[in-house]
Structure formats: structure tokens, C-alpha cells
Amino acid sequence: MNNLIGTFNGLQFSSGDALLELSYLAAALLFVFGLKLLSHPETARRGNLLAAGGMLLAMVTTALLHKNDAGQAIPLANLLVIILAIGVGAVTGWIIALRVQMTAMPQLVSFYNATGGLASALVALLEFPKAQAGDTGSLLVTILGLIIGAVAFSGSMIAYGKLDGKVQDIRVGYLKYVNIILLALTLSVGTFLIFSGETPAGQVGVIWLLFALSLLYGVLFVMPIGGADMPVVISLLNAFTGVAAAMAGYIYHNQAMILGGILVGSAGMILTILMCKAMNRSLLNVIVGAFGGAGQTADHENGIMKEISLSDAAVLLNYSQKVVVIPGYGLAVAQAQHLVHELDQLLESRDVNVRYAIHPVAGRMPGHMNVLLAEADVPYDKLVEMDDINPDMTNIDVAIVIGANDVVNPAAIDDPASPIYGMPIINAHQAKNIIVMKRGAGKGYAGIENFLFFNNKTRMFYGNAKDSIQKLVSEIKSL
Amino acid sequence: MEQILHFFFTYKEPVFIIALSIFLGIEVISNVPAVLHTPLMSGANAISGVIIIGGIILVGHADLSRFSGELVLGVLALIFGTLNVVGGFAVTDRMLEMFKKKKKAN
Numbered sequence: 001m002n003n004l005i006g007t008f009n010g011l012q013f014s015s016g017d018a019l020l021e022l023s024y025l026a027a028a029l030l031f032v033f034g035l036k037l038l039s040h041p042e043t044a045r046r047g048n049l050l051a052a053g054g055m056l057l058a059m060v061t062t063a064l065l066h067k068n069d070a071g072q073a074i075p076l077a078n079l080l081v082i083i084l085a086i087g088v089g090a091v092t093g094w095i096i097a098l099r100v101q102m103t104a105m106p107q108l109v110s111f112y113n114a115t116g117g118l119a120s121a122l123v124a125l126l127e128f129p130k131a132q133a134g135d136t137g138s139l140l141v142t143i144l145g146l147i148i149g150a151v152a153f154s155g156s157m158i159a160y161g162k163l164d165g166k167v168q169d170i171r172v173g174y175l176k177y178v179n180i181i182l183l184a185l186t187l188s189v190g191t192f193l194i195f196s197g198e199t200p201a202g203q204v205g206v207i208w209l210l211f212a213l214s215l216l217y218g219v220l221f222v223m224p225i226g227g228a229d230m231p232v233v234i235s236l237l238n239a240f241t242g243v244a245a246a247m248a249g250y251i252y253h254n255q256a257m258i259l260g261g262i263l264v265g266s267a268g269m270i271l272t273i274l275m276c277k278a279m280n281r282s283l284l285n286v287i288v289g290a291f292g293g294a295g296q297t298a299d300h301e302n303g304i305m306k307e308i309s310l311s312d313a314a315v316l317l318n319y320s321q322k323v324v325v326i327p328g329y330g331l332a333v334a335q336a337q338h339l340v341h342e343l344d345q346l347l348e349s350r351d352v353n354v355r356y357a358i359h360p361v362a363g364r365m366p367g368h369m370n371v372l373l374a375e376a377d378v379p380y381d382k383l384v385e386m387d388d389i390n391p392d393m394t395n396i397d398v399a400i401v402i403g404a405n406d407v408v409n410p411a412a413i414d415d416p417a418s419p420i421y422g423m424p425i426i427n428a429h430q431a432k433n434i435i436v437m438k439r440g441a442g443k444g445y446a447g448i449e450n451f452l453f454f455n456n457k458t459r460m461f462y463g464n465a466k467d468s469i470q471k472l473v474s475e476i477k478s479l
Numbered sequence: 480m481e482q483i484l485h486f487f488f489t490y491k492e493p494v495f496i497i498a499l500s501i502f503l504g505i506e507v508i509s510n511v512p513a514v515l516h517t518p519l520m521s522g523a524n525a526i527s528g529v530i531i532i533g534g535i536i537l538v539g540h541a542d543l544s545r546f547s548g549e550l551v552l553g554v555l556a557l558i559f560g561t562l563n564v565v566g567g568f569a570v571t572d573r574m575l576e577m578f579k580k581k582k583k584a585n
Contacts, residue, residue, distance in 0.1 A: 126549055
């Protein structure tokens with residue numbers, strides 16, 4: 001492996017060096033192919049395993065074949081330290097992954113994202129002093145990797161805390177100005193480090209200052225963003241971590257790292273844009289966080305919500321032909337997804353066609369509701385996307401809205417003064433009957449009145465979603 | 480202007496790779512159905528843990544004969560990076576397994 005087989009750009013290389021690069025090429029291809037397969041339900045699992053295989057390959061060949069500039073391989077003692085550190089991380093990660101509840105998936109993804117961001121920031125922090133003075137390219141990617149990685153880390157930790165209910169939103173008007181100043185300061189320190197021309201090794205203090213500023217910015221940037229916007233933030237932070245890893249890839253002239261990181265960045269950016277579109281808001285608007293509580297329109301006069309009795313609801317569902325369930329985060333909070341599936345199977349056994357209409361931002365991260373329903377054994381072909389169900393909505397006998405609110409609010413279509421005007425919604429109001437399961441008569445997440453509830457076709461079914469569905473199931477069984 | 484051109488020429492290879500990777504990422508991912516958004520995100524998230532290669536290189540060539548901050552931070556980077564990689568792939572597999580099971584039941 002160590003016999004020199006040629007020279008490239010004036011440097012001698014061995015067959016081991018060539019093999020290492022070949023393994024990086026294989027890893028990069030496995031990442032691309034894995035992601036490709038991940039985007040189809042049939043092949044997704046294989047895709048994930050392929051990407052994991054690519055990662056394992058790159059890790060093993062790096063440990064065995066990498067040489068430093070002096071041509072030395074990784075010594076055995078260092079190899080043991082590496083195996084130990086990887087072992088600790090792997091076992092911890094594995095245990096958390098096996099234990100996590102599906103409702104807690106957004107927290108977990110945020111947490112893992114935080115660890116990846118921190119790893120990137122630490123690598124950049126350690127590589128900075130080794131850079132050459134005046135090597136603009138290396139300094140640029142190192143500084144960018146540090147800032148982006150640190151923001152992804154602290155931002156993801158705050159997102160994790162919020163999703164877990166440990167951190168409250170802070171919404172004060174001046175925070176927006178503090179953030180702009182802090183961002184400007186962070187970028188100026190970064191620019192100074194790139195262009196000062198000083199020896200990087202002599203500026204370790206400044207790079208730590210930059211690290212601290214970036215961490216602080218990550219915290220303050222996520223702090224004012226509300227729970228309903230979490231799908232956007234998680235996607236965005238995910239993209240950041242990818243870009244940070246790609247930056248580090250340049251430091252090591254490692255194309256697998258660059259490609260892998262940029263792929264993740266693209267994926268995160270696409271999801272960010274999809275989520276923003278699903279809420280009809282610009283990314284800037286989400287980050288500045290000016291949602292909810294704003295100017296209400298004049299009260300509509302038809303302010304009566306009509307309740308439905310248990311037996312009426314059971315009869316209505318039992319003798320329907322087409323039923324659509326519209327789940328929201330309230331369903332997950334009540335842990336009622338298994339019961340909904342029971343209701344759905346019961347109705348199917350009575351020749352009622354039951355489908356689920358999933359809004360893109362239902363849940364707390366992109367696609368979260370689909371995972372929760374999949375966990376409850378709902379076949380994925382019963383999960384229908386918003387754009388596919390809306391044209392058929394007028395043929396639906398009953399739309400059951402469970403723990404969802406803003407995503408079915410017709411104000412998004414017909415009330416230009418509403419803060420959610422223009423947001424795509426599931427057209428529950430076009431169904432022949434609507435049953436709304438809700439804990440109480442309160443407003444939704446965004447604090448906006450929902451005129452669907454006052455619709456003549458709508459009946460309210462108050463109570464905890466789990467209890468309500470349980471009662472409904474027993475009532476239908478007795479019919 | 481001249482400086483920008485100089486920068487581009489010096490770093491043309493990484494700039495090409497980055498530009499093409501962005502395009503590739505968009506092409507590969509843009510048609511993903513909403514059902515798979517969460518697994519796609521957690522799987523992609525695990526790939527961003529590719530930073531552990533940097534961690535392996537750092538710790539691999541670190542001086543073990545004396546205790547240094549570099550070694551500690553490098554080991555931390557490795558631990559956190561691995562947590563990201565292993566946890567991310569494992570939890571994605573767990574989610575996708577649920578989707579698969581349903582296919583048979585149907």
C-alpha cells in the first residue's frame with residue numbers, strides 16, 4: 001500500500017493514496033444514489049442503508065489510509081482513540097434512536113442536527129490556526145464553516161428546547177435589531193480574520209470570539225420563532241449543517257465531504273422553500289417572526305358553533321360513503337393516532353371509504369404527520385396530499401378535523417384581511433358535512449378565528465381527541 | 480473585478496463541484512413525496528455527519544504524547560459527529576421500516 005506509484009502536481013503518491021480517493025468517490029456516489037432512492041417509498045429504506053454504507057466506507061478508509069503532509073499514516077495509538085470516540089458516539093446515538101417516540105421526532109432531528117453542526121464548528125476551530133496567512137480560499141471556508149456550524153448548533157439546540165417545551169418563545173420588538181447588529185458584528189469579525197493578512201495561529205483569541213458570537217447569534221435567531229414555524233426552521237438549520245460540513249470538506253480537499261454536505265444543503269433548502277410555500281410566507285417573514293395576534297377583521301355575525309351528539313356523529317359516519325380525516329398536531333399531542341386507525345378500520349369494515357388528508361405543515365416538522373400515522377399502521381397510500389384531495393372534497397360525505405385548525409381555515413381563501421390569507425388550505429368547508437374534534441372552543445395556534453367552525457355544515461365534537469375517538473369507536477360498534 | 484476573477488481561477492475546481500452538487504441535490508430531491516419528508520430530512524441530516532472524516536484526520540494526526548485542548552476538542556468533534564451519523568441513519572431506518580410494514584399489510 002505504501003509503494004509510490006507516481007507523481008501528481010509534483011507530489012508523489014502511493015497506491016494507498018489512490019485507493020483512499022477511490023473510496024471517497026464510491027462514498028460520494030453512494031450518497032447521491034442513496035438520496036435518490038430515499039425519495040421513493042418503495043426504495044427508501046435501501047437508499048438510507050446505501051448512504052450509511054458510503055459513510056462507513058469513507059470512515060474506515062480514512063482511518064486506515066489517510067496520511068498527513070509529512071506522509072505519515074495514522075499511528076495505532078491514535079487509531080485506538082478514534083475507535084473509542086466513535087464507539088461512544090455510535091452507542092449513544094443508537095440507543096437514543098431506538099428509544100425515541102415518533103411524536104418526539106422533530107426534537108430528535110434537531111438534536112442530531114445540533115451535534116453535526118457542533119462537530120463542523122469544532123473542526124473549523126481546530127483547523128484555523130493551521131491555515132497559511134493570506135490563503136484567502138482556505139480562510140474563507142474555515143470561517144464560514146465555523147460560523148454556519150456554530151449557528152446550526154446553538155439554533156438547533158434552542159429549536160430542540162422549544163419543541164420539547166423547555167424553552168419559551170421570546171418576542172420583543174427590539175430583538176430583531178439586536179439580531180441584525182449581532183449578525184453584522186459576526187460577519188465583520190469573520191471578514192477581518194480572512195483579509196487581515198495576519199498569521200492565523202496568532203489569532204486564536206479572535207477565532208474563539210467569533211465562535212462565541214456565532215453561538216449567540218444562533219440562540220437569538222431561533223428564539224423569537226414560533227412553534228407553528230418550526231418546520232421551516234428545522235429544514236433551514238438542517239441545510240446549514242450540510243453547508244458547514246461541505247466547507248470543512250474543502251479544508252481537507254475531500255470531494256466526498258463537499259458533495260455530501262452540499263447535497264444536504266440542497267435538500268434542506270428545498271424543504272425550507274416547500275414549507276414556506278405551504279404557509280404562504282417568505283423565509284424573511286418567518287425569521288423576523290411577525291406572525292399571529294395581528295389586526296383582526298370585524299367579527300362575522302354568524303358566531304354560533306353547533307355541537308353534535310355522540311350518537312349522531314356515529315350514525316353520520318357509519319352511513320357515509322366517503323370520509324376524510326384531517327389530522328393536526330392536536331392529534332399527536334393526544335397520542336390518538338392509533339385510535340384513529342382503529343376508527344378508520346372499523347368504518348372500512350362497514351364499507352366506508354376512509355382517507356387522510358395531510359397538510360404539508362401538519363405536525364412540527366416536514367412530513368411529521370405521515371410518520372405518526374405510519375407508526376399507527378395506516379397504509380401510506382391512504383395518506384393523501386392536500387393538492388390531491390382538494391378537487392375531490394365536494395364528493396366527501398364527512399370531513400373529520402382532528403386537532404387541526406389553521407390548515408382548514410377558509411379565511412385563508414376569502415378574507416384578505418386575515419394574517420393567513422393566501423396560505424394553501426385543505427378545503428374541508430367544501431365537504432358535505434364537517435365534524436371538528438377539539439378540546440374547547442378556543443382559537444388555533446396562530447390565534448386566528450376559524451370560520452369553518454361557524455359553518456352551517458359544521459358540527460363541533462368537544463373533548464380530548466383520544467377520549468372522543470374512543471367513545472366514537474364503541475358507539476359505531478354498537479350500531 | 481480582477482480580484483474576483485483571480486479568486487475564481489484559483490479555486491475553480493471546488494467552485495465547479497459546489498455548483499454541480501447544488502444542481503444535483505435539487506434534481507435528486509425535488510420530487511420527493513410529502514410522505515417521505517421526515518425520513519429524507521433525518522437521512523440527509525445523517526449524511527451531514529460526513530464531517531467525522533475531518534474528525535478522524537484531526538485526531539488521527541494529533542500529538543498524543545501530551546494533553547492538549549486540540550485533542551479534547553477533536554475527540555469531542557468525533558463523538559458528536561458519530562452521534563449525528565449513527566443516530567441519524569438508525570432512526571431513519573426505524574421510520575422507514577414502519578412504512579414498509581404497512582405495504583405488506585395492505
